[in-house]
Amino acid sequence: MKNLLANRKLVITFFIVIIVLLTLVAFVPLVISLVSGRGVQTEGVNASHAKAAEVELDGDWTVTKGKPDNHTSVGFTFHEVLPAEKKDTSGSTTAVSGDATIENNVLEQGTITVDMNELTTDKKVRDQNMKSKLFEITTYPEATFMVTKPVDLSAVPDDGTIGKVSLTGDLTIKDQTHEVTEDFDVLRDGKELVVGGDIPINRTDYDVNTPELIAAKIDEDGFINIRISFKHAN
Numbered sequence: 001m002k003n004l005l006a007n008r009k010l011v012i013t014f015f016i017v018i019i020v021l022l023t024l025v026a027f028v029p030l031v032i033s034l035v036s037g038r039g040v041q042t043e044g045v046n047a048s049h050a051k052a053a054e055v056e057l058d059g060d061w062t063v064t065k066g067k068p069d070n071h072t073s074v075g076f077t078f079h080e081v082l083p084a085e086k087k088d089t090s091g092s093t094t095a096v097s098g099d100a101t102i103e104n105n106v107l108e109q110g111t112i113t114v115d116m117n118e119l120t121t122d123k124k125v126r127d128q129n130m131k132s133k134l135f136e137i138t139t140y141p142e143a144t145f146m147v148t149k150p151v152d153l154s155a156v157p158d159d160g161t162i163g164k165v166s167l168t169g170d171l172t173i174k175d176q177t178h179e180v181t182e183d184f185d186v187l188r189d190g191k192e193l194v195v196g197g198d199i200p201i202n203r204t205d206y207d208v209n210t211p212e213l214i215a216a217k218i219d220e221d222g223f224i225n226i227r228i229s230f231k232h233a234n
């Protein structure tokens with residue numbers, strides 16, 4: 001009788017182990033699928049449908065939604081390692097405001113402000129982790145970039161093709177501000193001015209740290225992706 005009971009316990013234990021293993025096999029890919037995906041990346045400036053400039057450079061410019069090919073968007077891209085794969089992951093938002101002033105073809109001032117609460121990837125679970133644990137949007141609801149040195153724009157083409165300028169400014173994320181200098185594409189398209197580029201950053205410089213509870217391993221080095229469409233005030 002004791003042998004029979006022992007055998008039954010062994011069989012029951014065996015089936016419990018099998019059930020647990022099968023559950024894990026089914027559950028792990030589900031969890032990975034909830035947090036994986038390439039995300040929503042801010043693309044570069046697109047001149048394929050651009051027209052020649054219809055307004056002068058000088059004047060006040062404000063951030064606008066932009067055309068479909070060059071809609072305003074700001075985001076990030078980092079290399080991410082999950083249990084099942086390695087890939088680049090991006091997040092972005094179109095909730096961007098700002099303005100710029102150009103005098104005598106020189107950019108005298110320019111500021112953009114990003115609503116961090118509107119950042120999104122392609123996964124809700126990852127969005128929640130990104131906002132609450134990485135960027136802590138309740139405490140730091142905005143990020144900004146402010147041009148700090150005048151920039152000569154006289155060489156930017158007016159025929160609907162892309163020019164390139166070097167911009168220097170203060171990038172602020174989570175109240176951490178660092179000066180950055182990077183080349184940006186600039187496009188005069190009809191009545192709009194489009195500026196885009198990728199700013200290399202080390203996320204730890206901006207106090208963007210990854211808690212141990214986040215499953216993915218995120219590289220420290222990544223990019224802030226920027227594409228802004230401005231409209232002329234006149």
